[in-house]
Amino acid sequence: MSAKLFALLVSSLADTLFMVGVSSAIAFVFGLPLGVILLVTERGQILESPVVNRLLGSIVNATRSTPFIILMVLLIPVTRMIVGTSIGTVAAIVPLAIAATPFVGRVVEGALREVDDGVVEAALAMGASPWQVIAKVLLPEALPAIVIGLTLSVINLIGYSAMAGAIGGGGLGDLAIRYGYQRFRLDVMFLTVAVLIALVHLCQGLGDLVARKLRHDGRS
Amino acid sequence: MAISLQGITKIFGQGPRALKALDGIDLEVPEGTIFGIIGSSGAGKSTLVRCVNLLERPTSGTVCVGGVDFTSLSEGELREARKKVGMIFQSFNLLARRTVFGNVALPLELAGWKKEEIAPRVEELLDLVGLTVKRDVYPSQLSGGQKQRVGIARALANHPDVLLSDEATSALDPMTTQSILELLRNINEKLGLTILLITHEMNVIKEICHNVAVIEKGRIVEQGAVLDVFTDPREETTRDLLGEIIGVDLPPTFGGLDFSREPVAGGDLVIQLRFFGNVAAEPVMSDLVRRFDVDVNILTAHIDHIRNVPYGTLVVGLSGDEARRQAALEHLRALDLKMEVVGYVRQALCPAR
Ligand SMILES: Nc1ncnc2c1ncn2[C@@H]1O[C@H](COP(=O)(O)OP(=O)(O)O)[C@@H](O)[C@H]1O
Numbered sequence: 001m002s003a004k005l006f007a008l009l010v011s012s013l014a015d016t017l018f019m020v021g022v023s024s025a026i027a028f029v030f031g032l033p034l035g036v037i038l039l040v041t042e043r044g045q046i047l048e049s050p051v052v053n054r055l056l057g058s059i060v061n062a063t064r065s066t067p068f069i070i071l072m073v074l075l076i077p078v079t080r081m082i083v084g085t086s087i088g089t090v091a092a093i094v095p096l097a098i099a100a101t102p103f104v105g106r107v108v109e110g111a112l113r114e115v116d117d118g119v120v121e122a123a124l125a126m127g128a129s130p131w132q133v134i135a136k137v138l139l140p141e142a143l144p145a146i147v148i149g150l151t152l153s154v155i156n157l158i159g160y161s162a163m164a165g166a167i168g169g170g171g172l173g174d175l176a177i178r179y180g181y182q183r184f185r186l187d188v189m190f191l192t193v194a195v196l197i198a199l200v201h202l203c204q205g206l207g208d209l210v211a212r213k214l215r216h217d218g219r220s
Numbered sequence: 221m222a223i224s225l226q227g228i229t230k231i232f233g234q235g236p237r238a239l240k241a242l243d244g245i246d247l248e249v250p251e252g253t254i255f256g257i258i259g260s261s262g263a264g265k266s267t268l269v270r271c272v273n274l275l276e277r278p279t280s281g282t283v284c285v286g287g288v289d290f291t292s293l294s295e296g297e298l299r300e301a302r303k304k305v306g307m308i309f310q311s312f313n314l315l316a317r318r319t320v321f322g323n324v325a326l327p328l329e330l331a332g333w334k335k336e337e338i339a340p341r342v343e344e345l346l347d348l349v350g351l352t353v354k355r356d357v358y359p360s361q362l363s364g365g366q367k368q369r370v371g372i373a374r375a376l377a378n379h380p381d382v383l384l385s386d387e388a389t390s391a392l393d394p395m396t397t398q399s400i401l402e403l404l405r406n407i408n409e410k411l412g413l414t415i416l417l418i419t420h421e422m423n424v425i426k427e428i429c430h431n432v433a434v435i436e437k438g439r440i441v442e443q444g445a446v447l448d449v450f451t452d453p454r455e456e457t458t459r460d461l462l463g464e465i466i467g468v469d470l471p472p473t474f475g476g477l478d479f480s481r482e483p484v485a486g487g488d489l490v491i492q493l494r495f496f497g498n499v500a501a502e503p504v505m506s507d508l509v510r511r512f513d514v515d516v517n518i519l520t521a522h523i524d525h526i527r528n529v530p531y532g533t534l535v536v537g538l539s540g541d542e543a544r545r546q547a548a549l550e551h552l553r554a555l556d557l558k559m560e561v562v563g564y565v566r567q568a569l570c571p572a573r
């Protein structure tokens with residue numbers, strides 16, 4: 001492999017890491033409270049509110065059932081408004097973050113749901129406020145499951161980011177399409193795929209490790 | 221502090237599928253006592269105990285703890301009030317990701333205690349429940365009994381006025397149950413804490429409760445001092461619950477016997493005696509033999525204790541002259557024990573003279 005190609009691979013990888021990193025961070029920041037709200041506003045929960053729950057739930061479902069590639073196209077005007085352009089790595093972050101936020105929300109909601117009702121009840125019996133239940137019981141108890149869920153979200157974003165390359169987002173997906181597909185460079189194609197696989201493995205391994213360290217329930 | 225429930229009704233659901241889980245419960249738990257509520261599964265015990273700290277809001281009725289009407293409090297006031305009501309659970313409900321120390325510290329954190337005040341208080345509680353060595357261990361590494369000790373320490377952390385217990389020993393083996401009950405009794409005696417506990421095991425009531433209420437289908441069918449209810453159960457439900465441990469019923473070997481109201485020639489008179497406290501069985505029996513010249517044959521005997529008071533059931537057959545037997549019965553009636561004539565049997569149960 002030529003030095004030029006290697007440099008290209010490295011810079012594409014950096015682009016991917018940048019896109020995935022920033023969009024993950026944004027998705028976590030918005031997805032985490034979203035997941036909490038989705039759970040606690042549910043029937044029988046500590047801040048029961050059917051209106052809020054149904055409203056957020058349907059927005060989340062609508063976003064999640066739109067295929068990413070279509071979402072990306074639909075969001076072009078929004079992206080232009082925020083970033084000033086719809087092409088490039090920075091522009092790709094907008095649809096990536098918007099697609100990942102509801103996913104993170106559902107993942108967090110699911111993790112919180114796994115927390116034993118009895119533990120929440122014990123906290124309420126101690127006089128905990130809803131906010132205290134969230135901060136001292138729900139989130140800490142669900143942390144290992146949340147980490148697993150966030151890992152899954154990052155891995156999803158790696159896949160989406162490759163797709164974003166197709167509409168000029170840059171990164172490894174872009175490299176694979178421009179060199180591998182359009183110029184028939186199969187070696188480049190395989191190389192990018194290999195790097196993507198390694199990246200996913202690395203994320204999964206790291207996520208599992210952290211979750212295991214956080215667990216104290218004898219399952220580790 | 222005393223707990224007073226008045227006219228508590230709880231209806232789950234609405235319309236045709238509504239379920240009346242509690243139906244007009246009145247209950248007074250005197251300050252410093254252990255009050256047991258017993259009933260079979262689905263009777264409404266958990267619902268009742270959850271109504272006390274309003275984890276379940278009663279459909280109607282009032283809950284007073286230490287004279288404060290909980291049902292009239294605002295959300296914020298109720299949260300403050302709950303900080304003085306400890307609660308322990310059948311499934312312990314410990315936080316898996318907090319150590320023993322962290323679990324006991326939780327209510328103190330919620331109540332806004334300072335870090336430097338929390339540590340000594342937690343140490344003190346761990347000492348009380350005998351878990352000092354498990355301070356930094358996670359719940360998954362504890363036995364059931366140890367988990368419940370953490371639960372108890374946690375419930376006591378913020379110096380509660382009353383303690384609620386929802387089947388706290390039901391998930392434990394008999395020996396562990398015994399040690400947890402002892403701990404609860406100690407706490408009641410040392411701290412003067414009022415305890416309201418629910419259980420489906422008569423044994424729990426017998427070991428530590430002063431008073432008992434029997435609940436069935438959301439209603440209290442019988443209540444009173446444990447000794448009274450145990451020695452003179454009025455309701456079928458109570459007898460059923462009691463039967464297994466006290467042996468109110470005659471043992472099955474006597475099931476085939478034909479009892480008659482009238483004396484039968486050569487037959488024995490069978491009576492059941494229940495005594496408790498200072499009346500001991502042995503002198504009573506020897507007294508009968510000596511003073512009335514009747515033969516006494518002990519058919520079954522069951523000695524037990526309620527809290528620390530000895531309690532026994534004795535079924536005896538009397539043989540001898542009918543007039544002397546009647547005199548003996550007269551004598552027994554005058555004593556501080558409960559006597560019930562079962563009847564005359566056709567054959568002699570006592571060895572012939
Ligand atoms: N949240 C609830 N919603 C509907 N029904 C309930 C609820 N909680 C309890 N029940 C019903 O109320 C009755 C009493 O339940 P519970 O108090 O748990 O009984 P126990 O603790 O004596 O076994 C049962 O028939 C139960 O199914």
Ligand SMILES: [Mg+2]
Pocket residue numbers: 265266267387
């Ligand atoms: Mg129950």
